[in-house]
Amino acid sequence: MAKGGTRSVFRCTDCGAEQPKWGGRCEACGAWNTLVEEAVGRNVGKMERGKALLSNVPPVRLSDVAGSKVERWRTGLREFDFVLGGGIVPGSVVLVGGEPGIGKSTLLLQCAARLEQTGIATLYVSGEESPDQVRLRADRLTVDAGAVHVLGETRVEAMLHHARALGSRVVFVDSIQTTYTEELEGAPGNVGQVRESAARLMRFAKEAGPAVLLVGHVTKGGGIAGPKTLEHIVDTVLYFEGESTLDHRILRAVKNRFGSVDEIGVFAMTSAGLEPVADPAAAFLAGRATGVSGSAVTALMEGTRPVLVEIQALASRAGFGTPQRVATGLDHRRLAVLLAVLERRGGLPFAELDVFVNVTGGVRLLEPSSDLAVTAALVSSVRDRPLPADALFLGEVGLGGEVRPVAGVERRLGEATRQGFRRVFLSARSRVSAPGLDVVGVDGIDELARRVAA
Ligand code: TYD
Ligand code: MG
Numbered sequence: 001m002a003k004g005g006t007r008s009v010f011r012c013t014d015c016g017a018e019q020p021k022w023g024g025r026c027e028a029c030g031a032w033n034t035l036v037e038e039a040v041g042r043n044v045g046k047m048e049r050g051k052a053l054l055s056n057v058p059p060v061r062l063s064d065v066a067g068s069k070v071e072r073w074r075t076g077l078r079e080f081d082f083v084l085g086g087g088i089v090p091g092s093v094v095l096v097g098g099e100p101g102i103g104k105s106t107l108l109l110q111c112a113a114r115l116e117q118t119g120i121a122t123l124y125v126s127g128e129e130s131p132d133q134v135r136l137r138a139d140r141l142t143v144d145a146g147a148v149h150v151l152g153e154t155r156v157e158a159m160l161h162h163a164r165a166l167g168s169r170v171v172f173v174d175s176i177q178t179t180y181t182e183e184l185e186g187a188p189g190n191v192g193q194v195r196e197s198a199a200r201l202m203r204f205a206k207e208a209g210p211a212v213l214l215v216g217h218v219t220k221g222g223g224i225a226g227p228k229t230l231e232h233i234v235d236t237v238l239y240f241e242g243e244s245t246l247d248h249r250i251l252r253a254v255k256n257r258f259g260s261v262d263e264i265g266v267f268a269m270t271s272a273g274l275e276p277v278a279d280p281a282a283a284f285l286a287g288r289a290t291g292v293s294g295s296a297v298t299a300l301m302e303g304t305r306p307v308l309v310e311i312q313a314l315a316s317r318a319g320f321g322t323p324q325r326v327a328t329g330l331d332h333r334r335l336a337v338l339l340a341v342l343e344r345r346g347g348l349p350f351a352e353l354d355v356f357v358n359v360t361g362g363v364r365l366l367e368p369s370s371d372l373a374v375t376a377a378l379v380s381s382v383r384d385r386p387l388p389a390d391a392l393f394l395g396e397v398g399l400g401g402e403v404r405p406v407a408g409v410e411r412r413l414g415e416a417t418r419q420g421f422r423r424v425f426l427s428a429r430s431r432v433s434a435p436g437l438d439v440v441g442v443d444g445i446d447e448l449a450r451r452v453a454a
Contacts, residue, residue: 008037008038008184009037009038010022010023010035010036010037010038011035011036011038011192011195012026012028012029012031012034012035013034013035013036013191013229016229017029018038019035022035022037023035036190036191036192036195037184037185037186037192038184038192038195038196059257060257062256062257062259062260062261070089070258071089071090072084072085072086072087072088072089072258073087073088073089073090073115073118073120073169073170073211074086074087074088074118075087075088075110075111075114075115075118076114076117076118077107077110077111077114077274077276078265078276079251079265079266079267079276079277079280080107080111080251080265080276082263082265083238083251083252083253083259083263083264083265084236084238084253084256084258084259085253085256085258085259085260085263086259088111088115088170088211088213089211089235089258090169090209090210090211091205091206091209091210091211092205092211092212092235092236092257092258093198093201093202093205093211093212093213093214093233093234093235093236094211094212094213094214094234094235094236094237094238095176095214095216095230095231095234095236095237095238096108096213096214096215096216096238096239096240097215097216097217097218097237097238097239097240098217098218098239098240098241099217099218099241100217102240102241102242102249103240103249103267103269103274104174104175104215104240105126105128105129105134105137105174105215106137106141106269106273106274107240107251107267107274108124108172108174108213108215109124109134109137109138109141109145109148109172110141110143110145110273110274111170111172111213112124112145112148112170112172113138113141113143113144113145113147113148114143115169115170116145116147116148117143117144117147120169120170121149121166121167121168121169121170122148122149122168122169122170122171122172123148123149123150123151123159123162123163123166123168123170123171123172124148124149124150124151124172124174125150125151125152125153125159125162125171125172125173125174126150126151126152126153126174127152127153127154127173127174127175127178127179127188128174128175128178129152129174130152131150131151131152134150135150140271140272140273141272141273142272142273143273149162149166149168154178154179154180154188155179155180155181155182156179156180156181156197156200156201157181157182157200159171159173159179159201160200160201160204163204163210164208168210169209169210169211170210170211170212170213171201171204171210171211171212171213172212172213172215173201173212173213173214173215174215175214175215175216175217176194176197176198176214176215176216176230177189177194177216177217179193179194179197179198179201180193180197181193181196181197181200183196184196191229194230195229195230195233198214198230198233198234199233201214202233202234214230214234216230218239231254231255234255235255235256235257235258236253236255236256236257236258236259237253237254237255237256238251238252238253238254239251239252239254240252241362242362243362246361246362247268247269247270248266248267248268248269248277248283248284248361248362249266249267249268249269249274250264250265250266250267250362250363251264251265251266251267252264252302253303260303260304261303262302262303263302263303263304263305264280264302264303264305264307265280266280266283268283280305280307281305281306281307281308281415281418281419282308282419283307283361284307284308284309284310284360284361284363285297285308285309285310285419287360288310288360290386290389291386291389292386293380293381293383293384293385293386293387293453294312294313294314294315294377294378294380294381295310295311295312295313295377295380295386295387296310296311296313296373296374296376296377296380296387296391296393297309297310297311297373297391297392297393297421298311298369298370298372298373298392298393298394299392299394299412299413299415299416300363300365300367300369300370300412301367301369301407301408301411301412306408306411306412306414306415306416307363307415308392308415308416308419309359309360309361309363309365309370310359310360310361311357311358311359311360311365311370311373311374311377312357312358312359312360312377313355313356313357313358313374313377313378313380313381314355314356314357314381315350315353315354315355315356315378315381315382316353316354317352317353317354318352318353318354319354323350323351323352323353323354323355324354324355324356325339325354325355326354326355326356326357327356327357327358328356328357328358328359329357329358329359329360329362329363329364329365330357330359330364330365330370330374331365334365334368334371334374335355335357335374337399338371338374338375338378338397339355339378341375341397341398341399341401341445342375342378342379342445342449344401345400345401345444345445345446346375346379346401346445346446346448346449347446347449348378348379348382348449349382350378350382353382355378357374357377357378367406368396368397368406369394369395369396369406369407371395371396371397372393372394372395372396372397372403372425372426372442372445372448373392373393373394375393375397375445375448376393376425376448376452376453379448379449379452379453380452380453383453383454385453385454386453387452387453388423388452390420390421390422390423391421391422391423391424391425391452392412392413392416392421392423392424392425393424393425393426394406394409394412394413394424394425394426394430395425395426395427395430395442396427397445400444401444401445401446402443402444403426403427403428403442403443403444403445403447403448404427404429405426405427405429405430406426406427406430409426409430409432410432410434413432413434413437416437417434417435417436417437421437422436422437422438423437423438423439423440424437424438424439424440425440425442425448425451425452426439426440426441426442427441427442427443428441428442428443429441
């Protein structure tokens with residue numbers, strides 16, 4: 001029960017319905033175990049809370065926001081500013097999600113240090129580490145974080161008190177899962193606590209004007225632990241991803257009220273913190289071995305930016321039992337479809353083979369435009385003949401084996417040309433003019449199979 005004269009209600013995390021009493025089942029949608037406690041303060045009625053969240057920032061179309069005259073604080077960390085749409089917007093709340101160990105604390109500490117250097121007062125609240133531990137991390141960085149105020153705290157009331165007293169303009173909260181409000185019982189990290197703490201920080205940002213950057217841990221399942229609902233209340237959601245064994249980290253905007261979504265920034269984790277990579281479009285091709293079978297390159301659109309990636313395929317005779325199908329960086333069902341199409345329309349035998357497909361650099365293929373490259377890599381592997389090293393593959397593959405054109409082809413080809421590619425295989429139906437590129441149009445994957453790795 002809520003304390004201090006406040007009332008509490010119970011909210012369903014699935015449908016958002018409010019109930020006065022707790023129960024095992026939501027009366028509105030019938031879901032089980034989804035009700036969480038939420039405080040309703042004495043002075044903060046439901047209407048008022050709604051108003052407070054919306055007061056400064058009316059909803060706008062994302063397309064209208066980019067490039068408008070929103071004030072922004074640049075951190076100077078190029079890829080970070082880029083993903084946000086040009087810098088941190090005063091009064092905005094940004095959630096930075098990612099798996100433990102990926103580098104969220106490092107990224108935000110670097111941002112704080114850089115903001116201090118431009119004269120913007122920051123407060124870095126750590127509920128996970130002591131100021132000593134934060135100092136140890138700071139000592140590794142190339143940027144001097146000495147001016148950053150650090151606070152070891154988990155109560156949201158105390159955080160707000162100190163942020164107000166210091167006049168902080170950007171407040172970092174590491175992490176939202178360790179933050180709690182005294183108004184609610186229940187351990188930090190439970191959905192009610194996380195939601196209510198975030199709502200309080202949000203109200204603070206909207207009323208007082210500082211920006212708030214929240215760290216949120218992502219569970220293996222993919223969501224920000226517990227409250228998917230957090231994504232709806234904050235202005236911007238960034239995910240920090242990558243294989244912790246590889247150096248590259250990708251910062252992706254999955255929601256951005258102040259810029260375009262799906263924009264990515266690419267960093268390298270070094271022994272002295274995160275470094276924006278010099279050429280993000282080519283970052284994932286570094287270390288590519290040419291002259292090896294089963295490797296194909298495609299150009300993805302990541303937000304407004306084309307990025308070249310390598311797809312590796314390996315087909316080998318299955319030991320015994322059902323052949324294995326392992327896909328890393330792409331949907332295994334998509335791989336199954338492409339294998340079936342290759343078998344039926346291209347006459348290539350995969351039924352008895354184990355098939356492994358891997359997208360290098362921890363990138364994930366979310367667009368069908370990479371189908372043709374996956375297909376080419378598979379053809380190359382099954383025949384054990386390399387594809388031309390200077391060739392790019394761009395096209396969606398249909399169930400009939402037909403190759404379809406992709407969107408944004410000029411941008412992708414422009415980048416490929418700049419990176420030294422000389423040939424592109426794409427749908428014969430694509431209308432492109434690509435100076436400097438030898439354009440090879442193919443109608444179907446049978447034609448592709450005749451023209452490459454033959
Ligand atoms: P961290 O920022 O603590 O991750 P998170 O907050 O997402 O849990 O960083 C985790 C890893 O980064 C850790 O294993 C050490 C490594 N690291 C570096 O490689 N270089 C550095 O300069 C720093 C500060 C950390
Ligand atoms: Mg951390």
